[in-house]
Amino acid sequence: MSAAAHAVLPGRGGVFGALADLLWRRPGVLLFVMLLPPVLWLGVIYLGSLFALLAQSFFSIDEFSGLIRHELTLKTYGELFRPSNLDIILRSVIMAAVVTLAAAVVAFPIAYYAARYARGKWRVLFYLGAMLPLWSSYLVKVYAWKLILAKEGILNWAFAQLHLTWLLDLVLAIPVIGGNSLSVSYIGTFLVFLYVWLPFMILPTQAALERVPVSLIEASSDLGAAPRQTFRTVLLPLALPGMVAGSIFTFSLTLGDYIIPQIVGSSRLFIGQAVYAQQGTAGNIPLAAAFTVVPIVIMGFYLWGARRMGAFDAL
Amino acid sequence: MRSDRGSRAPLGLKIAAAAGLLFLHVPILLIFAYAFTTEERSYQWPPPGFTLQWFAATWNRPDVWQALGLSLRVATISTAIALVLGSLCAAAVSGSRFFGRETISLLIILPIALPGIITGIALRSAFNIADIPFSFWTIVLGHATFCVVVVYNNAIARFRRTSGSLIEASMDLGADGFQTLRHVILPNIGTALVAGGMLAFALSFDEVIVTTFTAGQQQTLPIWMLEELVRPRQRPVTNVVAMVVVLVTLLPIVAAYYLTRDGAEIAGQGK
Numbered sequence: 392m393s394a395a396a397h398a399v400l401p402g403r404g405g406v407f408g409a410l411a412d413l414l415w416r417r418p419g420v421l422l423f424v425m426l427l428p429p430v431l432w433l434g435v436i437y438l439g440s441l442f443a444l445l446a447q448s449f450f451s452i453d454e455f456s457g458l459i460r461h462e463l464t465l466k467t468y469g470e471l472f473r474p475s476n477l478d479i480i481l482r483s484v485i486m487a488a489v490v491t492l493a494a495a496v497v498a499f500p501i502a503y504y505a506a507r508y509a510r511g512k513w514r515v516l517f518y519l520g521a522m523l524p525l526w527s528s529y530l531v532k533v534y535a536w537k538l539i540l541a542k543e544g545i546l547n548w549a550f551a552q553l554h555l556t557w558l559l560d561l562v563l564a565i566p567v568i569g570g571n572s573l574s575v576s577y578i579g580t581f582l583v584f585l586y587v588w589l590p591f592m593i594l595p596t597q598a599a600l601e602r603v604p605v606s607l608i609e610a611s612s613d614l615g616a617a618p619r620q621t622f623r624t625v626l627l628p629l630a631l632p633g634m635v636a637g638s639i640f641t642f643s644l645t646l647g648d649y650i651i652p653q654i655v656g657s658s659r660l661f662i663g664q665a666v667y668a669q670q671g672t673a674g675n676i677p678l679a680a681a682f683t684v685v686p687i688v689i690m691g692f693y694l695w696g697a698r699r700m701g702a703f704d705a706l
Numbered sequence: 707m708r709s710d711r712g713s714r715a716p717l718g719l720k721i722a723a724a725a726g727l728l729f730l731h732v733p734i735l736l737i738f739a740y741a742f743t744t745e746e747r748s749y750q751w752p753p754p755g756f757t758l759q760w761f762a763a764t765w766n767r768p769d770v771w772q773a774l775g776l777s778l779r780v781a782t783i784s785t786a787i788a789l790v791l792g793s794l795c796a797a798a799v800s801g802s803r804f805f806g807r808e809t810i811s812l813l814i815i816l817p818i819a820l821p822g823i824i825t826g827i828a829l830r831s832a833f834n835i836a837d838i839p840f841s842f843w844t845i846v847l848g849h850a851t852f853c854v855v856v857v858y859n860n861a862i863a864r865f866r867r868t869s870g871s872l873i874e875a876s877m878d879l880g881a882d883g884f885q886t887l888r889h890v891i892l893p894n895i896g897t898a899l900v901a902g903g904m905l906a907f908a909l910s911f912d913e914v915i916v917t918t919f920t921a922g923q924q925q926t927l928p929i930w931m932l933e934e935l936v937r938p939r940q941r942p943v944t945n946v947v948a949m950v951v952v953l954v955t956l957l958p959i960v961a962a963y964y965l966t967r968d969g970a971e972i973a974g975q976g977k
Contacts, residue, residue, distance in 0.1 A: 412882070506708075526959045538749045539733060
């Protein structure tokens with residue numbers, strides 16, 4: 392009847408008890424059981440289909456019959472280097488870069504204000520102010536811009552009310568980025584991209600700025616730096632990892648999008664649209680697959696660079 | 707970073723921040739105005755008049771209800787799958803160090819780090835190769851894949867803050883693994899799972915890019931909207947649907963915020 396005899400409690404018994412004991416004695420089994428379902432799901436379904444797709448990029452399409460020839464070849468990758476396809480790639484990369492830069496510029500004041508000055512109710516407001524647009528429906532956001540950029544829409548109306556229609560016409564007359572109206576120009580596409588992906592830049596930038604001690608900025612101005620110098624030599628370098636983390640999203644998402652340029656913009660294609668057209672109407676799966684490799688490779692380099700700048704710690 | 711109470715933001719910063727926030731929110735508010743407009747053939751601004759008739763018209767549209775029903779069912783099941791897979795993975799990754807741990811976190815994040823069109827077209831060609839016909843389940847398959855990461859992010863943030871000694875204490879006091887799970891682990895990570903689940907639901911409910919490749923002939927609500935965007939036929943009904951979608955996605959986001967705000971980690975940070 393001594394308590395010491397029960398220093399090791401008896402197992403609970405039953406199937407569950409035995410199972411619990413087994414999992415406790417062998418943590419490896421527990422780990423295996425926990426990891427198996429997610430790894431199977433993502434490994435088989437996701438990676439499996441990804442590799443199946445990539446494998447197809449090494450096939451080619453028979454130009455006469457339109458059927459896929461199942462022999463390994465690099466011919467399809469060669470097609471990527473046709474001038475028209477190179478144009479598509481270049482156009483998408485430039486758009487992604489411009490959108491990313493603009494998002495960084497617009498996001499910084501919001502993130503900085505939220506991190507340094509907003510408190511209490513304002514803090515919640517700023518946080519939700521970035522979160523709500525991030526999570527609200529992508530299509531609804533694009534739709535809102537279709538309303539805004541329409542010929543009879545609010546933007547043209549506002550310019551007319553301010554008697555600035557000439558200014559709008561002047562901007563639209565700029566070659567390449569202009570067009571007949573905002574909704575069929577690169578400016579329109581750019582605005583929608585910027586709007587839709589901006590929240591992805593705000594949150595990581597804000598997270599990076601939150602970690603900057605305010606005494607550092609005070610020290611900088613105590614030592615005689617002008618606000619501009621403080622910004623350039625203290626604040627910006629410390630915020631940069633967060634901005635780079637945000638740029639991963641803005642860049643990658645712009646690079647692969649095919650819906651926004653289809654709805655707002657000129658008829659010239661972006662990578663996403665090219666993939667969509669090749670696999671759909673053209674039925675050229677190998678070329679579509681080769682096109683998807685482009686953003687993967689670009690993002691690979693981008694992530695590699697971002698990692699060297701410490702962006703992953705800022706995520 | 708937080709300034710003392712007395713310090714004031716420079717005027718330029720205030721204006722830039724306010725302009726940025728307006729840029730983010732005015733377009734969404736515009737949709738609300740358009741839902742009440744009497745104009746049905748164009749996107750005329752300002753609206754010539756206001757009416758409630760489009761709400762009744764939308765209510766009586768079977769195609770909208772069908773699309774909504776499909777979206778809700780897909781989102782529910784995808785969220786359930788993502789909850790199981792995401793929390794299992796988060797528990798494994800946070801609880802122990804093992805070979806390939808980094809690879810697993812990368813694998814989880816990959817479906818949202820790569821552009822959606824790649825996930826979509828990869829799944830579609832895999833379905834074609836395996837001769838799987840498009841159905842409800844092919845949509846779920848795609849959605850669950852990218853919803854896992856949202857649950858995972860929320861759960862792992864909570865696991866990091868939950869002290870491992872709690873679990874050891876429970877075991878020392880004689881609870882077996884299942885009892886510890888039920889009485890110690892689940893209550894601790896519960897709100898994080900609810901928040902992750904809600905965000906996963908919102909993500910799935912809204913997804914369009916992957917869905918266009920995995921849906922076949924069926925229409926989820928986003929696909930219905932996409933059709934309207936490309937070829938507008940019933941503008942007033944679309945306006946109302948857009949407004950309702952904004953309101954419906956608003957609730958889980960605000961709820962998720964209040965469920966996770968006590969922590970230092972931000973829910974859903976890496977959408």
